[in-house]
Amino acid sequence: MKRVTLEEVARVAGVSRATASRVVNGASSVDESLRHAVQKAISSTGYLPNIAARSLVTRRADAIGLLLPDERRMDGDPHLASVVSGVTRVVRPLGIHLVLMMTGPGTREQAMSDLRCGRLDGVILVHTDPADPVPGQLIAAGLPVVLAGRPLKPMPITYVDVNQTAGAAMAGRRLRSLQCNRIATITGPQDTPAGQDRLAGFLAEVPDAVVVHGDFTRQSGVAAMERLIACCPEVDGVFIASDLMANGAIPVLHRSGRKVPDDVAIVGFDDSSAALTSEPELTTVRQPISDMAAEMARQLLRQISEPRTPVTSVVFEPSLVVRDSG
Amino acid sequence: MKRVTLEEVARVAGVSRATASRVVNGASSVDESLRHAVQKAISSTGYLPNIAARSLVTRRADAIGLLLPDERRMDGDPHLASVVSGVTRVVRPLGIHLVLMMTGPGTREQAMSDLRCGRLDGVILVHTDPADPVPGQLIAAGLPVVLAGRPLKPMPITYVDVNQTAGAAMAGRRLRSLQCNRIATITGPQDTPAGQDRLAGFLAEVPDAVVVHGDFTRQSGVAAMERLIACCPEVDGVFIASDLMANGAIPVLHRSGRKVPDDVAIVGFDDSSAALTSEPELTTVRQPISDMAAEMARQLLRQISEPRTPVTSVVFEPSLVVRDSG
């Protein structure tokens, strides 16, 4: 029940604490027989290194933070599990902890002080409010940060994103190939890069599309579709900039007597779980969220191990997943 | 850019390190003028306590773990955000970190060693495999643990749950009050307490219900409903033991030409986001997930601060949310 320290392991193995430490940390240059003795002592005593003590001298917390928007914005967000899982995949084998922080009053400040006092080695910022000053402060302080998604204003910060424009263009081509005559789009919020890019990418492919605005939420999808069929009843193909909005929009079409995809073809964006809970299941643009999250973790770890490394952002290519809706 | 230590704060304030420490930790018995001087020194130097150093001597990590099933089981699980948010609400103001761990090979062992080496003060276990030996080991080792949901076999462990039986009974009463004549239920997995209790509670209210088994997943809801309408076409009311299954089951009814709720009334369980993405929106039994999560955090913190305290589990009461499906 008593705590075992390195000192004790060393004593049992008949070596010095320094040598025991070398074995624990896999350092080179330890005589094979001594290494063996230490390893035996470790397992016989059930030794576990005290992370706080190590952290005190190495000045590494071996923990990174994941800053998320609060529950309301996150609720029903089907990405959370994938993001966590992707980050976990790269971070776990290294024994690094993933600390979750949901935005609330003072969260970002807390994250900053955790970072500065060495409690966190770096942070991943998800869905950051474009007006948020924190990312800027962090990079100004030279602290390791990675953004999920391109920042609204260009800034020297590492981010990981999917090629939103290309994805939206794929959706446009899909609808055109279905011989739709009257094509529309329900957009995301135009004060976010994702919202802007998806609209721009789509319009590049379908310049004469009818544009109705939404904000990525289900409810906004409902409202937008109601407006759309009111102002443009002959619509027969819609690119909806998030699966969640599509999920809200499709029942509106059904209620109006239109069949999906026979009367109106629908293409979504995200390939989130909402794509499968829609009826019919959504044809959608897939973002490899989990892989992107893993890449964010990798980028962050690189920044941590080699500070003052140049910012390198990576952009993933989306793909079209064809299902039943269009 | 240089790190500020307590030593330095003390020097600036013209007091000893001990006194500065007393001020930082809000200890009593510090002369008002000195306290003031220290506080000024803290803000002028921008001092932040080094958590590792503190943790080394207090033997507290000020971090708790949240052990989750892996992505596959979690995907589309609408609870994750609520759980995290509930725990965060309790834990954040105390400066305690929430460390997320998704189950993978060796996760639980890692959590155990984190706990034993003082890197984590306690853990919350979610969706634990009934056969998992870890919870037992943890309580045997006297380490703070709280379970989400009653354990399958009774064991002396603190858990937080909703009254599943009562919730299922509410669903039964609802269907009866709708004058359904032929009532059925699609169950959850019968090797989990939740699956068992929801079935038992429902049967207590509707003893002659047709029983079809599912496993809480969407796909199992599809399959179960197909079996149900095949074997019992005259069914006009179904209690489906999870919203996710209901979400899969309703389209099956639609495809068979049945209208919900006119031909078949549906009541779900969870009041997760899947309840809103169904069409029509689900009448369902609500579990206050976020509050339950907050309570788990509170129970865990209590166990941490007073070890060897008696196990006290708390059971929340569910409520029926009436929407359009039944």
Added chain:
DNA sequence: GCGGCGCGAGAGAGCGCTCTCTGGGACAGG
């Protein structure tokens, strides 16, 4: 007036680990 008591501040000993620096042994070259 002096001893005792209480309260508040300082000194200092760790907490468990890493890592530099030193020392000693083995080997090779002169």
Added chain:
DNA sequence: CCTGTCCCAGAGAGCGCTCTCTCGCGCCGC
């Protein structure tokens, strides 16, 4: 055989903090 070199183990100094213990001072009681 002696010295220079290299390599590996041990000694020991912290990392920044908390907390006990001690000490000094002011006040009260006798």
